[in-house]
Amino acid sequence: MTGGLLFAVLPSLIMQAMGGSWDLFDRPVWALCLTIALLTITSLVGVSANQALCLQGGGTPIPLDPTKRLVTTGIYAYVSNPMQLSAALGFLILGAFLQNIWIMSASFMAWVFVQGMVRWHNRNDLLKRFPVGWPEYKANVPEWVPRWKPWTPRPATVTLCRTSGWHGIIAARLHGARGLDIQWSDNASATYVHPNNCYDFQGSCAIAAAIAHQNFAFALIGQAWLLLALPLQVRKGSAERTAR
Numbered sequence: 001m002t003g004g005l006l007f008a009v010l011p012s013l014i015m016q017a018m019g020g021s022w023d024l025f026d027r028p029v030w031a032l033c034l035t036i037a038l039l040t041i042t043s044l045v046g047v048s049a050n051q052a053l054c055l056q057g058g059g060t061p062i063p064l065d066p067t068k069r070l071v072t073t074g075i076y077a078y079v080s081n082p083m084q085l086s087a088a089l090g091f092l093i094l095g096a097f098l099q100n101i102w103i104m105s106a107s108f109m110a111w112v113f114v115q116g117m118v119r120w121h122n123r124n125d126l127l128k129r130f131p132v133g134w135p136e137y138k139a140n141v142p143e144w145v146p147r148w149k150p151w152t153p154r155p156a157t158v159t160l161c162r163t164s165g166w167h168g169i170i171a172a173r174l175h176g177a178r179g180l181d182i183q184w185s186d187n188a189s190a191t192y193v194h195p196n197n198c199y200d201f202q203g204s205c206a207i208a209a210a211i212a213h214q215n216f217a218f219a220l221i222g223q224a225w226l227l228l229a230l231p232l233q234v235r236k237g238s239a240e241r242t243a244r
Contacts, residue, residue, distance in 0.1 A: 003043065006087055007094060011103050018102040027097065035097040039090060041220065046086030048075045048223035051230070055199050063125075070130040072137050073196050074209070075223055077150035078216050081143040084114045111144075146216050152179025156194035158210040159183045170207055177213035205230050 015021060024032065052074040053060060057067030061083060075082050088107040095104030126134045140151045158174070160167035162184040170190075171182055192206035201209045205226055212222035 007039075007090055010106065011091075011094060011098075011100075014102050014106065015098075015100065018100075020098060020100040020102070022098070031097060035093060038093045042086050042089040042093065044086075044220055044224055044227070045075060045079075045089075046083045048227060049082035049086070051223075051227060052076060055230075056197050058198070066125070066129070069198060070126070070133045070137065072133065072141070072151070073156075073194050074212060074226075075219060077141070077147075077152060077212075078219055079143070079146040080138065080141045081114065084110065085144055085146075148215050149178050150213055150215075150219065152213065154195045155179045155181050156192060156197075156210070156213065157181045157183055158206060159185050159187070159191045159193075161185065161188050161190070164188065170210070174210055174214070177210070180210060180213040201226075201230075203233065205233055 012022070050061060052071050053067050056073060057069050057071040059065050059067035079085060088110045091107035091110065092104055095101065095106070123138070126138075136153070137151075140153075141147065156179060158180060160171055160182065163186070167190065174180060174182060189203050190206040190210075192201040192209040194200075194209075200206075208222040208225040208229070210222075212219040
């Protein structure tokens, strides 16, 4: 609903007032494909942030349903304003594709709104609810320009199967990942445990969470897999518990 409001309804209103049209198929095919790819990446940042707030924070971005825990992992280990960043970049990309300066300027207005109102309210609210963790997190994680390496004051642990060749390849690739300890067991399924999380990951989702410790590019890949695989994994687990 938010995506439709931001990237369909709002641009339509802007073009209705200031001029412009959704002439998508009058643009070069390469420009359309590039725009879709870039919007997919920017949307991934915002949607994965929503997933993290629900999964690890026990709440939503809606002020009436705030998180119960401070979320500092996943995409939040790289940037503290992922949803606002996603929206601002989306306006820039969509406006450039439609060659509409007014839609592009909406990104600036989003920045002004965040800096002038959301930032003040958000910081005070988080400081009140999380007086211990929030100041340290705010001092280490930027709001708009993502870190290349994650901020991980407390290391996570990924446990891999010592007899799996695939897990051996994964371990070699994860060598040097920031804030990640690798352990071995005879369990065929990988597990990922982070002390700041309330939800641990299993199987391919554990691998996805682990590779997010490499850098921001790998974090996007890992978050994309979590968006696809985690709902299926949770549904499968619920079905198995029901069957038992």
